[in-house]
Amino acid sequence: MTGSTDNIETIAQPTLGEASKLHDAEYLEELRLQMIKFANLQINDPHLAEDAVQEALIGAFKKADSFAGRSAFKTWVFAILKNKIIDILRKRQRLAEVSDLINNDDEGEALNSLFDKKGHWNPDDKPSSWGDPEKSFKQEQFWVVFETCLNNLPGNQAKVFMMREYIGLDTEEICKEVDLTVSNLHVMLYRARLRLQKCLELKWYGGEAHA
Amino acid sequence: MLSCQQVTELVSASQERPLNFKEKVKLRMHTVMCSACRNFESSMGTLRKAMQEFAKGEHNTTDKKD
Ligand SMILES: [Zn+2]
Numbered sequence: 465m466t467g468s469t470d471n472i473e474t475i476a477q478p479t480l481g482e483a484s485k486l487h488d489a490e491y492l493e494e495l496r497l498q499m500i501k502f503a504n505l506q507i508n509d510p511h512l513a514e515d516a517v518q519e520a521l522i523g524a525f526k527k528a529d530s531f532a533g534r535s536a537f538k539t540w541v542f543a544i545l546k547n548k549i550i551d552i553l554r555k556r557q558r559l560a561e562v563s564d565l566i567n568n569d570d571e572g573e574a575l576n577s578l579f580d581k582k583g584h585w586n587p588d589d590k591p592s593s594w595g596d597p598e599k600s601f602k603q604e605q606f607w608v609v610f611e612t613c614l615n616n617l618p619g620n621q622a623k624v625f626m627m628r629e630y631i632g633l634d635t636e637e638i639c640k641e642v643d644l645t646v647s648n649l650h651v652m653l654y655r656a657r658l659r660l661q662k663c664l665e666l667k668w669y670g671g672e673a674h675a
Numbered sequence: 676m677l678s679c680q681q682v683t684e685l686v687s688a689s690q691e692r693p694l695n696f697k698e699k700v701k702l703r704m705h706t707v708m709c710s711a712c713r714n715f716e717s718s719m720g721t722l723r724k725a726m727q728e729f730a731k732g733e734h735n736t737t738d739k740k741d
Binding site for chain 1: 678680681691723729
């Protein structure tokens with residue numbers, strides 16, 4: 465990935481439409497809150513997150529008249545927001561001291577407890593089948609649970625996981641941005657995935673919630 | 676024979692880099708026999724798809740209408 469603003473232009477350019485809806489204050493406030501939530505998941509600084517959202521909205525408004533409707537506008541505005549977030553993450557030299565990220569042994573121990581001494585799953589922690597998991601994507605309630613699970617990740621895990629899976633940066637790029645070694649990053653991503661698997665299974669797929 | 680823990684590490688690694696032949700064989704030999712790890716492996720695919728879906732910004736818990 466190169467310059468962060470380049471790829472905006474390649475996203476489907478909206479055509480003419482009902483821009484008037486975009487001047488609905490209530491709708492915009494709702495949108496703004498959603499954006500702040502997204503930004504906060506990745507940037508640990510509320511002010512920076514707020515700024516990114518503000519800039520993204522201003523940027524999107526410059527083209528507001530050309531949007532076919534709210535969902536096109538929303539897609540557009542989130543695309544801009546993502547790029548703003550990448551810019552901010554780029555400017556940060558380090559996430560934190562590496563020792564904090566990796567040598568947090570409480571975290572390692574908590575996850576190791578999923579397995580017995582020989583490395584086999586403990587009976588209660590065995591992943592079960594999720595059936596037809598993508599069916600759940602259509603349910604709003606699933607996304608509430610999903611977001612809760614993301615929010616439950618320890619801060620640094622959340623950050624690298626979001627950089628990897630939400631923004632879509634590759635391993636090499638993340639390592640460069642946050643000054644981690646590849647193997648440290650892999651450990652963090654692994655831990656984040658274990659946690660999310662466990663959380664989704666407990667709060668959604670393993671229970672009755674989605675039945 | 677890999678342990679379940681090693682298998683989960685390998686499954687996570689496979690989302691970061693292509694596994695080599697030996698790793699693939701070891702992984703397959705384990706998952707053929709272990710349904711828990713098989714479930715884990717497919718849940719990792721689901722997780723990635725869910726993140727891609729989530730990243731579109733269309734599923735928002737504060738969304739009431741659109
Ligand atoms: Zn296993």
